[in-house]
Amino acid sequence: MLDNPAVLIWSMLFGVFGIGFFTYGKRQGAPIPLIVGITLMIYPYFVSNLILLVCIGIALIALPYFVKL
Template identity: 55%
Template sequence: MNASTLLWGVLFGSIGFGFFLYGRKQQAVVPLACGLALMVFPYFVSGTLPLMAIGIALMAVPYFVKL
């Protein structure tokens, strides 16, 4: 694990925490699930590019999926 992977993981975890809080307050399932996924997935992805790709995709999901 290098410094960039660690910093990207912290960034996506922080954004995920914001999505999680928003989804919990609004009782919206999509931001809640994406927030939880954003907080957890950096523990399982080791490369920087896959980390960025998955993080950006998970951040985009609540904007395109409205339930």
């Protein structure tokens, strides 16, 4: 993973978004942003392909806007 600095930068960016979604979900009691936030913080540890990392991250960030509970 560390052989490509772009992967590290994108992972940190999605981690920051994850912290934001997690905080919002916890304060509002909303389960979807809470789960998305946890997922955004964890999944970069398991994905090392840059294109796959960005695609999954964008899909997760867009998920709460399309799924409402």
